[in-house]
Amino acid sequence: MLGSFLLTLALAxxxxxxxxxxxxxxxxxxxxxxEGRQAEIYSATLAxxxxxxxxxxxPYLGLIAGLVVKATALxxxxxxxxxxxxxx
Numbered sequence: 001m002l003g004s005f006l007l008t009l010a011l012a013x014x015x016x017x018x019x020x021x022x023x024x025x026x027x028x029x030x031x032x033x034x035e036g037r038q039a040e041i042y043s044a045t046l047a048x049x050x051x052x053x054x055x056x057x058x059p060y061l062g063l064i065a066g067l068v069v070k071a072t073a074l075x076x077x078x079x080x081x082x083x084x085x086x087x088x
Contacts, residue, residue, distance in 0.1 A: 011074070014081070018073030021080070023048025 024041065027048030056066040 014074055014077040015070065017080075018075070018077030019049070019052075019069075020045060021076055022069065022073050023052055026051060 024045045025048070027044040027046075030051060031044060031047060052069055056062045056069065058065070
């Protein structure tokens with residue numbers, strides 16, 4: 001019982017940590033193309049969350065995009081926390 005609760009809590013923490021990093025990376029790329037300058041970290045993260053949320057609200061593509069984003073967020077957080085570097 002306690003083990004499943006801790007596993008669920010760990011996955012939720014990994015998900016939110018990965019979503020923060022993924023939304024920051026997404027928004028920095030998009031804002032760099034649109035404005036040509038770097039945004040602050042908080043506004044860039046908020047913009048990335050809004051962009052990802054808008055994409056996942058699309059009727060059919062949103063479901064697939066949401067699953068891909070969630071898997072990418074969990075994978076990015078897991079790779080970051082374990083210290084495995086895929087590309088140097």
